[in-house]
Every structure is written in C-alpha cells, then in structure tokens.
Amino acid sequence: MYEVNLRIMLAGLSPEAAEAIQQIPARERFSHGFALASRFSECPLQSGAFDVVIFTEEAMERLSLPLVCQSAGEKARCILVTSHPQNIAKEELELLDEIWPAPLTETIAAHYFDRFAQKLKDIKEAWLCRTYWQTTINTSPDLIWYKDKVGAHLEVNDAFCEAVGREKNDIRGRGHYYIWGLTKDQYEKGEFVCNETEEAVMKAGRAMCFNEHVLSKRNGMRRLRTFKCPLFDEDGTIMGTVGVAMDVTREREYQKKIIALTRHDPLTDLPNRRYFYDYVEDHFDEPKHLVEFDIDNFKLFNDRFGHQVGDEVLLAFSRTLEQAFKQGFVARFGGDEFLALFCGDYTREQVRQGISRFQHLLKEKSLSLQTGRVNSSIGIAYDATGVVPIDDLYQRADQALYAAKSRGKNCVVEWSPELKKELAELKK
Structure with a gap:
C-alpha cells in the first residue's frame, strides 16, 4: 500500500559502525539511502533533506544540539551517539528521538539500527491501520x-x-x-x-x-x-x-414515501386502482355504496386545448371529489374515470346528497377553467349485505354509468336489475 524511502545521514560514526548499519536489510515497503560524513561542516544539514540523522558529538564540532536538530527539520528523527548522556539538558533530550551508547561498535550499531528500523515500521503500520479505520468509519x-x-x-x-x-x-x-x-x-x-x-x-x-x-x-x-x-x-x-x-x-419515512408513490396517482395524488383494492380488502364484509364518475367529453378537451389543460381539468375534478366526499374513499381508477366508495353505515340518501354537492361544486369550479363547463356522468351501485364481490359491484356501477351516458350524459343513474333490460335494448 505505502512505500517509504528513508534518507539517512550518518555523521561522525566509525567506518565499521556505518558499514554495519548499511548492511541491515530494509523492512518490507521500506528502502534506505545513506549519506556519510565525519563532520557536519563537510555536509551541512538542510531542513527536509534527511529523514533520519544519526550523529556523534564529534560531528557537531562547535554546533549546539538544538541547532543541529533545528537544521535537520521538524520531521527528521535525530539520534545522538554519546558516552555522556548525563550531560544532556532536559530541554535538549526532548529534541532527540533516541540516544545510542558510545563507543558504537559494529554489533551495537547493527542492534540499535535494526531495532530503530522496526520501530519506524511499527509506527507506519499503526498509521496505516488508523488510516484504514478512520476512513472506514467516517465514510x-x-x-x-x-x-x-x-x-x-x-x-x-x-x-x-x-x-x-x-x-x-x-x-x-x-x-x-x-x-x-x-x-x-x-x-x-x-x-x-x-x-x-x-x-x-x-x-x-x-x-x-x-x-x-x-x-x-x-x-x-x-x-x-x-x-x-x-x-x-x-x-x-x-x-x-x-x-x-x-x-x-x-x-421508515422512505418506506412510507415509496408505498405512497405505489398507491397514489402521480398527477392527482388520489389513491390509485391498487390502493382501491387494498382498501376494499380491509372492509370486505361491510355494506358498500360505489359511485363511478366519468368526465363528459374529456377527449374533446384534450384535442381542443391540449393535454396540459386536460391535466388541469383532471386536477380540478379530483379536488372537487375530495371536497364533496370527505367521508368517502375517492380514487382515480384510470384516465378520466373516478370512484367514490362508502363502506359501513351509509344511506342511499347520504350518498345522493354527496353527489348533489359534488355537482354544485363542479359547476362553480368550471367557471375558472379554460374549457368552460365541465360535466360528469355518474353511476351508482349498492351492496347492503357486504357479500357482493367488489368486481361485481364495480361492474354494476359501470353499467349504470353507461346508461347515464346513453341518456345524454350529465346525469346520475342507479343500478337495478331492470337496468339490464335497458342496456340490452341499447346494444341492439
């Protein structure tokens, strides 16, 4: 993953000690480059030029320890080889990374440098582990x-x-x-x-x-x-x-949004066909009143004014249904077809009153539309027992709606067994 090239200055060391240090194999992913000098005057230190500076007191000549460490740079690791460590001041000790004993024999030099090389390897591996860890948790x-x-x-x-x-x-x-x-x-x-x-x-x-x-x-x-x-x-x-x-x-919020998207019509935000059947499933054994609405001549609105105006009509129609049937379940079944379902304790008169309210509100709202008056044909089907399958009930409401359109549109028709005969005659 990483590569480290250590630039190492050996100053004032004996040829034997320097050779022993250079013979120590570099650790994995490390490489060593050496510069040798007997005095710093021969090879003046420049900040950032070396990563490690190993030097003796003799190599310093008249230079102070703080000046040597300062010249090496903040990131350089400084190692002093001395026979008098007790003479080093406390503030000077803080500038050094290590102190090696003098005289530095070949064996001692190899031992101390090998240990120091492993220390640098451990520090780098610890840095890598921390980098892995921090990157992982913070992303x-x-x-x-x-x-x-x-x-x-x-x-x-x-x-x-x-x-x-x-x-x-x-x-x-x-x-x-x-x-x-x-x-x-x-x-x-x-x-x-x-x-x-x-x-x-x-x-x-x-x-x-x-x-x-x-x-x-x-x-x-x-x-x-x-x-x-x-x-x-x-x-x-x-x-x-x-x-x-x-x-x-x-x-959970996203889940709710996704569920809402799959259960609601994207244009009108009304419950869609899928949501309608889920709702029916929750009220399967209750009495039901189903009202089907169809916008009269809706295709002409699209052809004459364009689909954008047609969408405005659908939105106005939807809001009017919601306003008129606050207690019912209103859904867009597809195209310009809408349903209002009333489950439980509702009377036919209550449903009829809601339809009258809807027709009145729709007439008022039509005044603000470019299309002019918008009318609706309406079919009603009842199930007082709660046992009629919803598809059968829908078919009855659809038959009533068909009869309303056949009678000139803009009217309300309730399904009855007798309606079958009328529809049969119309289809001849």
Whole structure:
C-alpha cells in the first residue's frame, strides 16, 4: 500500500559502525539511502533533506544540539551517539528521538539500527491501520462509537457528529445525556438513553442487536437499529463497547414515501386502482355504496386545448371529489374515470346528497377553467349485505354509468336489475 524511502545521514560514526548499519536489510515497503560524513561542516544539514540523522558529538564540532536538530527539520528523527548522556539538558533530550551508547561498535550499531528500523515500521503500520479505520468509519452513513465501561465516549465517526451536532473534541470523554442534549432529569429516568443495552452486551460478553429509540435535542426522537459488541483488553477483561447504529427513522419515512408513490396517482395524488383494492380488502364484509364518475367529453378537451389543460381539468375534478366526499374513499381508477366508495353505515340518501354537492361544486369550479363547463356522468351501485364481490359491484356501477351516458350524459343513474333490460335494448 505505502512505500517509504528513508534518507539517512550518518555523521561522525566509525567506518565499521556505518558499514554495519548499511548492511541491515530494509523492512518490507521500506528502502534506505545513506549519506556519510565525519563532520557536519563537510555536509551541512538542510531542513527536509534527511529523514533520519544519526550523529556523534564529534560531528557537531562547535554546533549546539538544538541547532543541529533545528537544521535537520521538524520531521527528521535525530539520534545522538554519546558516552555522556548525563550531560544532556532536559530541554535538549526532548529534541532527540533516541540516544545510542558510545563507543558504537559494529554489533551495537547493527542492534540499535535494526531495532530503530522496526520501530519506524511499527509506527507506519499503526498509521496505516488508523488510516484504514478512520476512513472506514467516517465514510459509513451509520453512527459508530466507542465507549469505556462507564459509558464515556472515546471515539465516534463523522455520521455520529452530524447526528448530535457536535465536534469530536466536544464528544470525547462525555456521557450520553450531554452529547445528545438531554436534561439530567431525562437521563436519570433512563428513557431513550440505551444504558441497559450497553450493560447487557458487557454482561453477555458477545455482540448483540437491538431496536432502540434515542431522544435527541437536535433531531427529536430517532429510531435506531443498533449492533453492539464488547471490547476486550489483552488480559481478556472487558474495557468498553463498540456500537454501530442505523437510523431507521429515515428508512421508515422512505418506506412510507415509496408505498405512497405505489398507491397514489402521480398527477392527482388520489389513491390509485391498487390502493382501491387494498382498501376494499380491509372492509370486505361491510355494506358498500360505489359511485363511478366519468368526465363528459374529456377527449374533446384534450384535442381542443391540449393535454396540459386536460391535466388541469383532471386536477380540478379530483379536488372537487375530495371536497364533496370527505367521508368517502375517492380514487382515480384510470384516465378520466373516478370512484367514490362508502363502506359501513351509509344511506342511499347520504350518498345522493354527496353527489348533489359534488355537482354544485363542479359547476362553480368550471367557471375558472379554460374549457368552460365541465360535466360528469355518474353511476351508482349498492351492496347492503357486504357479500357482493367488489368486481361485481364495480361492474354494476359501470353499467349504470353507461346508461347515464346513453341518456345524454350529465346525469346520475342507479343500478337495478331492470337496468339490464335497458342496456340490452341499447346494444341492439
């Protein structure tokens, strides 16, 4: 994944020690490049020129230790080889990464440099692991957090910060109620704070899944699907927990939207044919009154004024149906065909009154349309028993509607057994 080319300055070392260091194999993904000098005066240090500077006191000549480290640069690792480490001041010790003993024999030089090379390898591998970890958790849309045994947050991801509206530095070391913006009283009541599930995970000593509600000052009540697991120390004791939470509040909202899209007409937003049958299924054994509406001469509106105006007529017709039949179930069955269904304790007179109200409202609304007056043919079918299959009831309403159109349109016809004879005559 990564490649590291270490540029190493060896200053003032004996030829044998320098050779021993150069013979140490580079670690995987590392390579070494060496520069040798007996004094810094022969090869002056320039900031950023070397990654590692290993030098003796003799190589410094009149240069001070702080000046050598400053010249090497902030990122350079400085190693002093000395026989008098006790003479180094405390503030100078802080400038050094390591101190090696002098005289530096071949064996000691090889040992110390091999150990130092492994240290750099371990540091780079730790950096890589942290980069993997941080990239993984911060690109996840789910909330991720790490807690100690008493519930203080040790680390969280970006999604968690966004959910609670806080920076990571304001979260680390803090408990649940502060982070989520709860009052002390809300926290002490134990509602919506997830304490019990954290304790359950540590007690069980294994990963567990929960459905939880979390109260947030920022976003209100959130529904979470959480996965929690204990974190074990090297000796096997539990030192905390890690949690991952999917905010299914949005998921449920999306589900509702998707369901609404599949059950509603995109133009009028009325329930569609599919929703109509679902509704009937929920009221299958109740008495029913079914009213079918058809816009008279709708094709002429489209042909004369265009489909945009035709859509305006459909929208006006839909809103009028909703206004007139607030207690019924109104649906667009397709094209310019609409249904109003009344389940339960309704009388024929109530349905008739609703139709009269609809006709009156439609007449008023027509005044604002480019098409002028919009009329409707209407067919009614009744099922006082609740046992007539809905398709049969729909067929009766459709027959009544056909009769209304045959009688000159803009009228209401109720289905009856005698209507069959009239329709049979019309079809001859």
